[in-house]
Amino acid sequence: MREGRPASFYWLAAFFGLFVLFLYGPMIAIFVLSFQGPTGGMTFPMNGVSLHWFGKLWSGGGIVDIKSAFWRSLQLGLMVMLITMVFSVLAGLAFRKRFKGQNLLFYVTIASLIVPSIVTSLGIALQFRLFDEAVKAYAPGFIAESYTTAMGIFTSGLGAHLTWALPFGLLIMFAIFNRFDGRLEEAARDLGATPWQTFRHVILPVILPSLIGVGLFGFTLSWDEIARSSQAIGEKNTLPLELQALTSTVTTPEIYALGTVTTGVSFLVIGLALAAILSLRARQARRGSDAGKGMV
Template sequence: MVRDGPRPLAFYLLAGIFALYVLFLYGPTLTILALSFQGPQGGLTFPMNGVSTHWFSRLWAGLGVIDIWAAFRRSFLLGLVVMALTVTLAFFAGLAFRKGFRGQGLLFYTAVASLIVPSIVVSLGIGLEFRLIDDALKALAAATGWGVLQDHGTVMGLFTSALGAHLTWTLPFGLLIMFAVFNRFNRAYEEAARDLGADGPRTLLHVVIPIILPSLVGVALFGFTLSWDELARTSQAIGGRNTLPLELQGLTTTVTTPEIYALGTVTTGVSLVVIALAFGSYLGLQRRRARRALLPGA
């Protein structure tokens, strides 16, 4: 529809407010991106002193006593595990809630309750829980003398307490997405597959999953990105080795050069790459589906 005449004043007012909102939202990221490319004599504020990749080279060489790349690997691996578990658990939970079962309402509200509980409280609770487990194991070792328990340190760690803390954040989002997907899923496709002789697993593998695959990609994206930059829920539940966000928080009080900006640019770049891969996968699935629809007899 082509609009005749000038736009009303309200349009430009709302457009200006939206532009300011976008600037407020992305301005800090763009500022860090620009300052990370300063020259060797650059500081932490504008004006910039030259343009180079000097601080990325310094970052690659390491940041003093902190092994930043080890923290990077820990966060990346944790993000992948959280992503896989979020997709798997959310998918099968969505299937279970389609059928209905006793206590499903209580289970649903319990699952999403962690979204409204302050993150630091969740972290403290998980940390306390694992410390109680450690105390119980030490008491058992003292009472029984079992050698396997004598050298016990802690059960807290990247893929125990930290993994649980991250899942309390990512899994509710995955569940809500899958519930929305299955609520509008046309069961006629499954009935048609069964009429053609497909059993339950084949129907799931060849009919249900291909149809909802773009949504699963979205859940995977949520799982990884939410885990990648999670700070508060990790702080009290990580154990002895920090993730990248925790190391980054610590560096803000010790690093006084644009190296910290270079690290921020790298971490933001990882998030953008993951988003681009997810979006590319979605477009690829859509194109594949469109090509199949054009095939004879499809």
């Protein structure tokens, strides 16, 4: 006889449902309120449904220069993503063999995950200020007169974001290479493949789905970063910093539209990454099936 589920199952299911509602309820409310009508306010009930606040947001005459902040954050996120992917692969390959100072280098890299983000941001800002003072003090006169600061989105800001994104990429890639079957490389070398050919045709196809995940981590961690950007980003803010600055002063649903746009970009990147991973796995499965048929 088929037994029914115990009462504890339904209690736990209800608890889980309430937890999900608590976790995503505020975000869903912001999404809905961002579609308020032109005379709508910051709270329910909604006064009409429209795209008015999105249009005002992108018009450039609203609460923030959304276009400039959006493109700055997008460019920075893409750069962090690419650097994280490249250095994670290189570090994963390097750490497969023992070398002097290996443990020290690993712990120094991972230490940035333990240090509070605001302390990291302050430390980077201090380092660049010391550099600025040194340039103004010791550089030739014509350089010192025109020099302002080395801090900026793609200098100190990029370094601050990499201290957050790169350690995650390294940890993921270390785990991937720890499970990598070295016999695949030996077979490639026995067939006369060069080190580059081995990496290109053997190693990269195997780690590529995980590498896309590393890139996803790099972009999303940079896209949403506030604490490490607060002191080290320079004079031009990223989109999350603009959003944070507006939370205490804005009085229209335009802030909700901005939050919906930033969250939508994150979901879009996640969706593209998952689609790419599924496509690669399906391609690898087809290749494996074709190879098996060829052997038969």
